[in-house]
Amino acid sequence: MITSDVHVAAVVKSVAEEDESFRHLGSFLRLSKFCADAARLGLIEYSGDIWACRITERGRDLYLRLLRQLPEGRANAWVGPVMTEISWELERLDREMES
Numbered sequence: 001m002i003t004s005d006v007h008v009a010a011v012v013k014s015v016a017e018e019d020e021s022f023r024h025l026g027s028f029l030r031l032s033k034f035c036a037d038a039a040r041l042g043l044i045e046y047s048g049d050i051w052a053c054r055i056t057e058r059g060r061d062l063y064l065r066l067l068r069q070l071p072e073g074r075a076n077a078w079v080g081p082v083m084t085e086i087s088w089e090l091e092r093l094d095r096e097m098e099s
Contacts, residue, residue, distance in 0.1 A: 003030070015053045
């Protein structure tokens with residue numbers, strides 16, 4: 001189960017944009033959990049070091065299709081049709097990984 005769709009999306013967007021400040025997150029609290037969720041879904045490579053995350057092909061595809069459409073600013077403000085589509089995609093990947 002994904003901890004938070006919006007925060008996983010923020011992590012993948014940050015990694016794809018090579019943003020080591022993770023500017024879309026309000027803090028680093030639980031960042032390692034969000035990175036682990038994104039890695040479990042095959043969106044990033046993560047070995048426990050948040051500064052060494054790398055985007056995967058699956059993550060780049062999600063970024064190019066949806067994540068780059070998200071506005072600047074904090075992830076908690078991301079609402080609307082694009083975030084809904086991202087949530088559906090993350091939930092689909094989550095179900096795929098569980099089966």
